[in-house]
Amino acid sequence: MANLFSEFRVKNMALKNRIVMAPMCMYTADTDGKAKDWHYTHYTSRAAGGTGLIILEATAVEKRGRISDWDLGIWSGEHIEGLRRLVDGCHSNGAKIGVQLAHAGRKSQAAADYPIAPSPIPYDHNYRTPKEMNKADIEAAVESFRAGAERANEAGFDTIEIHAAHGYLINEFLSPLTNHRTDEYGGSMENRARFLKDILQAVASVWPEEKPVIVRVSAEEFVEGGNRPEDLANILNLIKGEGIDLVNVSTGGVVNVSPEGYPGYQIRHAEIIRQNTGLPVIAGGLITSPLMAEEIIRNERADLIFLGRELLRNPYWPLQAARELQHDIEWPKQYRRAKS
Template identity: 55%
Template sequence: MKTFESYKLKDIEFKNRIVLPPMCMYSADENGMAKMFHFVHYTERAIGGAGLIILEATAIAPNGRISDNDLGIWDDSHIEGLKTIAMSVKDNGSKVAIQLAHAGRKCEAKADFIVAPSDISFSEKYRQPKALSKEEIKEIIKGFKDAASRADKAEFDMIEIHGAHGYLINEFLSPLANKREDEYGGSTENRVRFLNEILDEIKKVWPSSKPIGLRVSASDYAEGGIDIDEMIKIVNLIKDKVDIIHVSSGAVVNTRIKTYPGYQVKFAEEIKNNCKIPTIAVGLIDKFDMVEEILQNERADMVALGRELLRNPYWTLQEAKKNGIELEFPKQYERSFK
C-alpha cells in the first residue's frame, strides 16, 4: 500500500506518505517562545507514526505573527525551544519541518503597525496595513533568510515557506491584495519577485541536502484573483528553487468556499502534472481509502491530514494495523497493536 511506502526528497527520507500539516496552536508565550504543550503535541504525532511533522506557522518578525501566541523564529533565543521539539520528533521516528511565515495584513498580534504590499485592509475588522517600501521589503527578505539559518541550527530536516492563506507572500502573489506599480506588482513575474528573492536568500544559508517546501493557495475563489492556471504559472517560475508544493487554497480575501472531503486535491494534481514537481495534497481528508486513492493514482506524492491528526494522533498506526501492514510499532505501545 502506497500510503506506507517511504518517500525521499533530497537527502531526507520519510518513512511513509502521511503529513501533519502546519496548524496554529496559539500556545506560545507573548515572546514567541515554545512551551511544553508544543513539545507534547508534536512528539505525540511522531509517536503516532506520521512520516512528516510540519510545525505551525512560525513568525520571522514580531509583527509577522497571526496572533500574540504564535511561535517565533525572529531571534536566536527561539532556537533552543524549537530544537528540543525537532529532536524529540526525530527521536520518535518522524522527519520534522518548520513553516516560516509572515502574516502581513492579517497580523492580529500587538504591534505598532502591520505591513502589506499595498495599504489595503483584509476586511473592516482588520487594521489598515502600511504599504512596504523597497527597503522594508529587503529587511523582510533578510528576516526569512535569518529564520532559515535558525531552523537549520535547530536541526529541522526541512523548511516550508508559507505562501498561502492570505498572509504576506500570498498578498504579493495575488492581484487582489497587490496593487503596486513598481517591480513588485502588476505582471505575474513582478508579483512573484518577492517570493523569488526570499528563496534566493534562503538558499544561501539552507543546506542543499535538505528540502524546501512551499505552501500555496491555488485559488482565491474570487474574480480577478489567482486561479489554478495562474498558480501553475507562478509555480513554474519558482519550481527550480523548491522541492515540493503543499497545495491549499483561499483566504486572501473573504469569500465563500464550497468545501467537501478532498476539495483541494484536484489543485495538487494539476500542479503536479503541469509543473512536474512533487505535491502534498490536503483538504478535509480523513479516510485511509481516500489517502490511498490519491497516492495510487499519482494525484499527489504525500497527503496531509490536519483535523484528523488533531483528533487522533495514532491514525497512521491504527490504519497500518487495520490493513495488515507490518511496521515497527513504538515499543512502549507495541502490545496494544499485536
C-alpha cells in the first residue's frame, strides 16, 4: 500500500494520488498566447499517464507579463476556448488541472512591451531596466490577476496557482533584493507582502470559494540579504487568511545565482513552510524515483510531490511508479494489457 497513491482533498478538489505535474513553460504558443495542439498532446499525455494534478505552465495575465513571446496567455477572453480544451482533455483522462497565473515583471523578454517591476533594477546585463511601477501600474497588475482568475474559472480549471516564485513580478515585491520601494509596497515584510495580498483579495472576489488557490513561492534566494524559508513562512502567515489553500515550494530565480541541485534539494524548504504555516505543501525538485516520492509523503514531509523533468522524460511515470511500489491502480483501459 503506497501512500503516494492515497487520495488528497483540498476544498472541493479531490485528487486520486499525490503526484503533481510541475508547471513548465513550453514556449510554444504563437505571439497571440493561444494554446495549440502541442499543449493538448503534452498535457493530456500526462493525464493518461496517471498524474493526479496537472499545473499548466506559467500563463501570462497580461501581455507585457510574458516571459517570452511564446508564452501561453490568459489576458483575453479569446484564450478561454483553447484552455477549456486542455481542461476537458485532462478531465476525460482522469486528472485534475490548474493553471499557473503569471506575470514576469522585470524578467520579461517579450519584445512588444517594456517590463515593469517594483524597482527599476535589471535582472542582469542581458535584461532591460524595468519601469518602476506606480500605483496605477500596481492596480492594473492586480486587476489582470483578478481577470485571469475569472477566465480560469470560465475555462473550468479545478484550481489556480499564483506564481509568486522564481523572481517574477510578485516575487520581486516579496524580496528585499528586488524591492527598494519606500511606499506602502516596500520596506517591511508586511509592505512587501501587500502586492500579493491585494492579488489574493482580488482573486477571491471572482474565484469560487469551494475551489482551492495555490501559491508558488521561492523559499530560498541563495544570496545574503534575500528571503529564507522562515521569512517566506512569516510572509505566508501574514496573508494566508486571504485565501491560500496550498503552497507549492520552489527556490531561486530572484537573482542570477543557481546552486547545483541534488535529489530532494528543496524538500527541507517545504518542510519548514509546512511546519511554520500549518498549510499543506507541494514539494519537489529532482525527484526521479517512486521510492523517494513515497518516502516524502509517508514521512509527512509534504502533502503532495511535484515532478518536472521526470515527467518530461516519462509521461507514464505514475503508472510505472504504482507498479514499482506494488500498488494497484486503475490503468487506462487501452493500456491494461501492459499493466502486469
